[in-house]
Amino acid sequence: MRGMSDRPVPPRSGAERYLAIRRPVEVGYWLITCLLSAVGNTTTTWMDVERLGLGFAAWEIASWESSSAAALLLLVPAMVWFTARWPVHLDNWHRRLPVYALASVIWSMLHVGLMVGMRKLVYAWHGEVYVFGDAFVYEYLKDVRTFLGIVVLLHGYRLLVRRLQGEASLLVAPDDDSPPVEPVERPARFLVRKLGREFLVAADDIERVQASGNYANLHVRGKVYPLRSTLAELQARLDPERFVRVHRSHLVNVTRIASIEPLDGGDARVHFDDGSAVPCSRRHREQLRTATAA
Numbered sequence: 001m002r003g004m005s006d007r008p009v010p011p012r013s014g015a016e017r018y019l020a021i022r023r024p025v026e027v028g029y030w031l032i033t034c035l036l037s038a039v040g041n042t043t044t045t046w047m048d049v050e051r052l053g054l055g056f057a058a059w060e061i062a063s064w065e066s067s068s069a070a071a072l073l074l075l076v077p078a079m080v081w082f083t084a085r086w087p088v089h090l091d092n093w094h095r096r097l098p099v100y101a102l103a104s105v106i107w108s109m110l111h112v113g114l115m116v117g118m119r120k121l122v123y124a125w126h127g128e129v130y131v132f133g134d135a136f137v138y139e140y141l142k143d144v145r146t147f148l149g150i151v152v153l154l155h156g157y158r159l160l161v162r163r164l165q166g167e168a169s170l171l172v173a174p175d176d177d178s179p180p181v182e183p184v185e186r187p188a189r190f191l192v193r194k195l196g197r198e199f200l201v202a203a204d205d206i207e208r209v210q211a212s213g214n215y216a217n218l219h220v221r222g223k224v225y226p227l228r229s230t231l232a233e234l235q236a237r238l239d240p241e242r243f244v245r246v247h248r249s250h251l252v253n254v255t256r257i258a259s260i261e262p263l264d265g266g267d268a269r270v271h272f273d274d275g276s277a278v279p280c281s282r283r284h285r286e287q288l289r290t291a292t293a294a
Contacts, residue, residue: 019164019224030076038069063122071114072146075107079147083154084213100151108143112136166194168201168218168225170237187237190218192225201225204242207272209234209251216251222274244291246270246280254291 018025042065049056082103088096116132123130168190189200201220210217211231218225227234235243235251246252252270261269266282280288 019161022161030073034069034073037072038066041065041069059122059126063119067115067118067122068111070118071111074114075110076150078110079107079150080154083151084158087158087214088151088155104144104147105140107147108136108140111143112139162226163194165223166192166225168192168227170227170229190225190227203238204253204255206243207253207256207274208276208278209243210278211249219276241291244284244288246284246288247278248281250278250280252278252288254288257292260288260292 042062045061045065046058049061086096086099088100112132116130119130119132169192170187170190188203190203192199192201201218205220206218207221208219209231210219212226214228214230215226216229216231216234218227231245231249231251235245238251242253242255243251244254250270256272257270258273259271260280261271261277263269266285268280268285268288269277270280270288271277
């Protein structure tokens with residue numbers, strides 16, 4: 001199998017350095033945000049209780065606010081998955097609206113259920129009984145604003161990340177009757193827009209493609225360019241002699257493979273020259289073997 005040719009590696013930009021550490025930054029953001037929310041809300045609620053002379057203990061107030069923040073933190077992964085699986089765009093927002101309305105109710109029920117469960121445990125530990133009552137509508141009216149805020153935040157953040165990464169698109173046929181520069185149904189190049197610049201990426205330079213919700217991420221020389229397409233749609237438009245499905249979430253360029261590592265149970269792991277690797281499921285193993293032997 002042919003390896004990638006040696007090319008000078010340009011220094012990474014600030015955007016690329018951020019993208020390299022984005023996962024710990026994202027996790028840290030949610031941890032710090034929820035912690036500050038718990039501390040800030042506990043402090044302000046305690047001040048209100050003292051001012052009104054309501055007589056609640058400090059541990060009670062702390063349990064109310066910290067349980068709400070902890071429940072929100074536990075639900076963040078579900079929100080990240082949901083908004084990635086059903087993203088909102090200008091051309092589909094009216095179809096997504098009922099889905100998100102239903103999701104807001106489910107999210108609030110989970111949030112309330114988690115925080116009430118935590119409060120009951122804290123109260124039981126202090127020898128008391130926590131009674132939630134019939135305050136779900138009140139909690140939902142608060143939760144729906146938080147839900148909407150998280151949805152807007154995640155969509156805005158993903159849009160920014162795509163701008164930093166560079167978003168790929170297919171080259172379209174010209175508006176007039178002149179013939180296209182290259183076949184539109186089997187593109188040899190992709191147009192990438194990145195921070196106000198446009199450049200072309202050759203299909204042959206794509207090492208692998210990974211499914212990510214409504215996007216297919218093109219991996220090219222250590223960079224990732226999201227393309228708004230399903231993996232199946234993109235596979236149908238790429239050269240079948242070069243690009244082979246190895247997993248339900250992965251498509252690889254066989255000319256960019258460094259090695260194939262057999263695993264127990266008939267699965268395998270496909271390695272690339274840049275040190276990255278993707279799984280190859282047993283059902284795709286024979287197809288990969290045939291493609292690499294050609």
